[in-house]
Each structure stands twice: as structure tokens, then as C-alpha cells.
Amino acid sequence: MILTALLLVIAQNPAQDPRYERLDPDTRARVVAIVDSARVVGLPSDPLIHRALEGAMKNAAGERIVAAVRRLAGDLGTARDALGSNATPAELEAGVAALRAGATPATLTRLRDLRKPPITMALAVLADLVASGVPADSAAAAVLVLAPTARDADLVEFRRAVERDIALGAPPDAATSVRLGATSMGLDATARNARPGKP
Amino acid sequence: MRPRATPGPANPNLAGCARWGAGASLLAATALLAAPRVILAQARATIDLGASRVHYDGFEVSNAATITPTFDWYGHRGAVNARGTLLRFESGNRSLQGSVVGSLFIRPGGVWIAATGGRTAFGSPSDARPVFAASVSALQRPSSSLLLLLTAGRAFVGDTQYSDIGMTARGQYGKIVLETILGTRVWSQGAGHGVYGEASGSLRFSDRWAFVLSGGRYPSDPIRGSIAGRYVSAGLRFRIPPPIRPAPRLATQHTGANGGDGSDPPPWTTLTLVPESPGNVRLVLRAPPATLVEIAGDFTDWQPVSMARTAGGSWEVVLPMAKGVHQINLRIDGGPWTVPGGTTRHVGDYGDEVGTFIVP
Structure with a gap:
């Protein structure tokens, strides 16, 4: 009984998470405070802890670790506001990546409305497209077009195709458009486009 | 339009003189199979x-059997589009039309400007006439599944000239x-x-095959040498698959993770x-010359x-990993922390770069 009670105390007291021991005492206290505050408002704690641990591994100064964790907590809150309270931690993390890449909260909300959950992959693809050089608005438009019907595997393949085109020298915006089939609508200066089987 | 000989069912001899275009389209579609990698990325071909x-x-x-090869290549602000149509009418006459069009695109603020120049011949090669055509297009996306293309263009073919204003709507609903x-x-x-109008629908039932139905009325086309007409067509579309080759990795960039000297991986x-x-x-991980390779990430608690x-x-490790980013x-x-090739690099919160990847 005592052991059970002790385990419950540890589970409910994140400051006892052994991972925190990799932080110096001052940084640990400040990170724990941020994580606790985030948890109170329903944000996931693991991404915040991971961000602190990343700083510890990279020998970052305590101030910088605290700033990084605080910034991530703010971004997670923004993502949660955009994606709704039912968003999973993975969706929130992917949402943060998309926001930091340049997507707007409105885009995230639209994506949530268009696609059945989970939308983790769609958000990740959006962030990756922007990281590959595709303008944020073009990337958002592309993912929103695909979102209602494309499977996760289709989205990943779309991202790969665009990245492959970019690596081969295509302008990122054009690569996205081509892969969406937009330019195949007939940006042909002769105006008359061939229809299927047109005599 | 000036009275000219045009390819059609009643004029098979003259129609046959346009076969260079269809031939070029077929050649281009076939060449896709052996094209260099730089061509493949933006190329597509169908029959x-x-x-x-x-x-x-x-x-x-008249009724006719049709073969319609197409080849499109989109490059840096330019495109090459080849189209061909071979018809064999029930009368036994044949019509062969085709074109190879090169276009340049400029896109200032969401507006596309396309221009085409060259010569067109149907009748005989010595009868070629100069062609210049330009158009302005605006692409709109009123909903997630619908694209609208508004186009206004002016074309000059010899001493024939005309303007077309049109709207193309394209919707994709699943397959x-x-x-x-x-x-x-x-x-x-x-x-x-x-006024003219055309409609088409395609149902894709595999990565390579689709059923296509189309019809409508189109105007005369002095550039391609066809007269106005109406049609209904049904057929199968085969997409010529390019050879599968491994995707090249994006070029590595400077990294400067804390604790390292910031050298490139x-x-x-x-x-x-x-x-x-x-x-x-x-x-x-492919890293043959190394003696010690370590990774760290959120999935290792950054250990x-x-x-x-x-x-x-190569170097391997099996780790538990949830779906997601x-x-x-x-x-x-023991060198600096860097970003491995094959991942997407982002600037991290610690002034360095971090690679991200997706577990689908």
C-alpha cells in the first residue's frame, strides 16, 4: 500500500521525473514550473521536457533552455487554439512545426475542418514543404487541396515528389503546382488545350 | 478565318501533313523512358x-477510332507540351494532328503570362506560317477541391488573328x-x-489506367490547323510510367550545433x-568511414x-518510435552534432539545425 501510494505521488509530481536530473537545479525548477503550468491548461508535457533535454545534451545555458521551453509552450498553446482541445500531443507538435514554418493558425483550423483526425501527417507534410523552400501559402494551399481525400501515404509521397523535383532544379512553387496538377490545367499560350480524345 | 486547307475527314491527304507534331509527341512520350533524370522530374506522358x-x-x-498521345514537361518558368491525335474514320479516311508547343511562364503576383512563338505548317512544310500567341492566366482556388483558371489570350497566325477568353474549372473528387x-x-x-465549351471526366482505377469521357464544341484552331467541330469521345488512358530511380538527397547545408565546431556533416x-x-x-545510416556513429532525438529523450x-x-539501430514527426x-x-542527410532540416531553438523526419 505504501509503495502504491509512493508511485502515485511520483506520477502526479512531474518534478520527480528522473529525466529532470539532467538539468541543473535552477534550470530544473524553472522548467518544471513551465511544464506544470502547461499541464494545467491541458498541454502535453513530453515535448516540453524533450526540448529541455535537447538543450541539456547540447550544453546550452540554463537561460536558453528555459527560453526554448517557454517558447514551445506558447506555440503549443497557439496550435491547440487552432486545432481544438481534442488535438492529440502528436498533432500539437506537428502543428507547432507547421506554425514555425510559416503556416497561419487559420490554415491549421481549416486543415482540421477538412480532414478526419489524426491530421499529424498533413501538418508534418506542410512543415516539410516549407522547409524545402515552398512558399508557406503555396504549401498550405497544396495540403488543403489534398487534405479531404488523400491518405497519409499519399501526402508523404506528394512531399517526396515535390522534394525530388526541387532537388532536380525545379522552383519549389512550380514543383508544388505541377505535382498538384495545377499547371496541367492548360497554361499553354495557344489557349486551346487538348481534351481527352479530342478529334 | 481565311479559307485554308484544314485537316479533317474530307481532306485526308492534307491532314496527313501534320503528322510531324503527333510524331514528335509520340517520340517525346517514348523518350520519357530513357530521358535523363533532370527531365523526368517534371515530365508526364499519356496515351x-x-x-x-x-x-x-x-x-x-462520323465515327472514328482515336489515339491521343501527350507529353508535358514543366521546367524553370517554361514548359514543353506535345499533343497528337490520330483518328481513323469509319469512311477509312485518317486525320493526324499534332503540335509541339514551348511556353515561358512569368508569375507576377499570382498571374501567369504565357507566350509562344514559332511556325506552324499543315498542308506542306513549305506552307509554314509564323505564329505568335500570348495569354494571361489567373489561377483561383474557390474551394479545396476546385481549381479555376481564367485565361485571356491573343494569337497571330500569319495574317489571321483572334482573341480567346475562357475559363477552365477542374475538380478532383477522389479518383x-x-x-x-x-x-x-x-x-x-x-x-x-x-462561344464554345467542352467537358471531360476521368476515373482513375489504377496508377496507370483511367477511363476518360469527354465532349463538347471547340472553335477553329489556326495554330494546329483544325476546323471547328463537336465531338463525344470515350476511351482508356494509359500513363507511361517513368523509370523508378532513387530520389537524390537535398544538398547539405551549414550546421552549427552547440558543443561542436559547426562543420557540415x-x-x-x-x-x-x-x-x-x-x-x-x-x-x-550510410557512413562507411566512421568508427563511432551516435544519434539523439526526442525518441531517445535526447540521450x-x-x-x-x-x-x-552502414550503421543501424532499432528503436521504439511512435507515428508522427x-x-x-x-x-x-565524437564530432559536432549535425543533421543527417535524408531528413528535413530546421533551425532549432538552440541556434543549431535539427533534422526532422516522419514515421508514417
Whole structure:
């Protein structure tokens, strides 16, 4: 009984998470405070802890670790506001990546409305497209077009195709458009486009 | 439009003289199979096989079997589009039309400007006439599944000139693609006037095959040498698959992870993910000359984990990993933390770069 009670105390007291021991005492206290505050408002704690641990591994100064964790907590809150309270931690993390890449909260909300959950992959693809050089608005438009019907595997393949085109020298915006089939609508200066089987 | 010989069912001899275009289209589609990698990225080729019911203006209604090869290549602000149509009418006459069009695109603020110049010949090569055509297009996306293209263009073919204003709508709903064109020809000298419209639908039932249905009315086309007409067509579309080649990795950029000297990762580091048992992923890294390879990421709680060298010279480790986005850094022989090739790099919160990858 005592052991059970002790385990419950540890589970409910994140400051006892052994991972925190990799932080110096001052940084640990400040990170724990941020994580606790985030948890109170329903944000996931693991991404915040991971961000602190990343700083510890990279020998970052305590101030910088605290700033990084605080910034991530703010971004997670923004993502949660955009994606709704039912968003999973993975969706929130992917949402943060998309926001930091340049997507707007409105885009995230639209994506949530268009696609059945989970939308983790769609958000990740959006962030990756922007990281590959595709303008944020073009990337958002592309993912929103695909979102209602494309499977996760289709989205990943779309991202790969665009990245492959970019690596081969295509302008990122054009690569996205081509892969969406937009330019195949007939940006042909002769105006008359061939229809299927047109005599 | 000036009275000219045009390819059609009643004029098979002259029609045959346009076969250079269709031939070029077929050649281009076939060449896709052997094209260099730089061509493949933006190229697509299809062949439609079907049957049409055609009513050219001024001629009897006729049925025809059709072969329609297409080839499109989109490059840096330019495109090459080749189209061909071979018809064999029930009368035994044949019509072969084709074109190869090069276009340049400029896109200032969402508006596309396309221009085409060259010569067109139908009748005989010595009868070629100069062509110049330019158009302005605006692409709109009123909903997530619908694209609208508004286009206004002016074309000069010899002493024939005309303007077309049109709208193309394209919707994709799962495996079905619907496309409609409505347009009108105005300010025409020798090319006729009027309203035209076409519609097509395709149902994709595999990566390579689709059923295609199309029909409508189109205006005369002095550039391609066809007269106005109406048609209904049905057929199968085969997409010529380009040879599958491994995607090249994006060029590595400068990294400067804390605790390191910020040097670039070796260019031969390439991370590959291989699904293992449920919840586990095998990470494979190509880094033959190394003696110690470590990775760290959110999936290791940012604790360095050594990878094991394989007989083939690569490095591997199997780790539990949830679906979603993960972050990773790589360290080789105790050097700086870098971003492995094959991942997407982002600027991290600690002034360095972090690689991200997706576990689908």
C-alpha cells in the first residue's frame, strides 16, 4: 500500500521525473514550473521536457533552455487554439512545426475542418514543404487541396515528389503546382488545350 | 478565318501533313523512358485509346477510332507540351494532328503570362506560317477541391488573328477528375467567332489506367490547323510510367550545433527508415568511414545512442518510435552534432539545425 501510494505521488509530481536530473537545479525548477503550468491548461508535457533535454545534451545555458521551453509552450498553446482541445500531443507538435514554418493558425483550423483526425501527417507534410523552400501559402494551399481525400501515404509521397523535383532544379512553387496538377490545367499560350480524345 | 486547307475527314491527304507534331509527341512520350533524370522530374506522358463521334462544321457526322498521345514537361518558368491525335474514320479516311508547343511562364503576383512563338505548317512544310500567341492566366482556388483558371489570350497566325477568353474549372473528387472549359472567341480576323465549351471526366482505377469521357464544341484552331467541330469521345488512358530511380538527397547545408565546431556533416550520411515490428523502426545510416556513429532525438529523450555497424558498412539501430514527426541529430566520431542527410532540416531553438523526419 505504501509503495502504491509512493508511485502515485511520483506520477502526479512531474518534478520527480528522473529525466529532470539532467538539468541543473535552477534550470530544473524553472522548467518544471513551465511544464506544470502547461499541464494545467491541458498541454502535453513530453515535448516540453524533450526540448529541455535537447538543450541539456547540447550544453546550452540554463537561460536558453528555459527560453526554448517557454517558447514551445506558447506555440503549443497557439496550435491547440487552432486545432481544438481534442488535438492529440502528436498533432500539437506537428502543428507547432507547421506554425514555425510559416503556416497561419487559420490554415491549421481549416486543415482540421477538412480532414478526419489524426491530421499529424498533413501538418508534418506542410512543415516539410516549407522547409524545402515552398512558399508557406503555396504549401498550405497544396495540403488543403489534398487534405479531404488523400491518405497519409499519399501526402508523404506528394512531399517526396515535390522534394525530388526541387532537388532536380525545379522552383519549389512550380514543383508544388505541377505535382498538384495545377499547371496541367492548360497554361499553354495557344489557349486551346487538348481534351481527352479530342478529334 | 481565311479559307485554308484544314485537316479533317474530307481532306485526308492534307491532314496527313501534320503528322510531324503527333510524331514528335509520340517520340517525346517514348523518350520519357530513357530521358535523363533532370527531365523526368517534371515530365508526364499519356496515351489515350478510344472512340469518338465527330461533327466537323460543314461535314457529315462520323465515327472514328482515336489515339491521343501527350507529353508535358514543366521546367524553370517554361514548359514543353506535345499533343497528337490520330483518328481513323469509319469512311477509312485518317486525320493526324499534332503540335509541339514551348511556353515561358512569368508569375507576377499570382498571374501567369504565357507566350509562344514559332511556325506552324499543315498542308506542306513549305506552307509554314509564323505564329505568335500570348495569354494571361489567373489561377483561383474557390474551394479545396476546385481549381479555376481564367485565361485571356491573343494569337497571330500569319495574317489571321483572334482573341480567346475562357475559363477552365477542374475538380478532383477522389479518383474522379472533372474538367470543364467555357470560352468565347472575340476580336477575330479570319478565325471566326462564337462561344464554345467542352467537358471531360476521368476515373482513375489504377496508377496507370483511367477511363476518360469527354465532349463538347471547340472553335477553329489556326495554330494546329483544325476546323471547328463537336465531338463525344470515350476511351482508356494509359500513363507511361517513368523509370523508378532513387530520389537524390537535398544538398547539405551549414550546421552549427552547440558543443561542436559547426562543420557540415559528411556528404555521404543518408538516413533511411525501415519499419520493424509494430512501434519499432530501424534507422539505417550510410557512413562507411566512421568508427563511432551516435544519434539523439526526442525518441531517445535526447540521450546519445550508438549505432551498430553492419557488414555492409552502414550503421543501424532499432528503436521504439511512435507515428508522427520526430527530431534527430547525428554525431560521427565524437564530432559536432549535425543533421543527417535524408531528413528535413530546421533551425532549432538552440541556434543549431535539427533534422526532422516522419514515421508514417
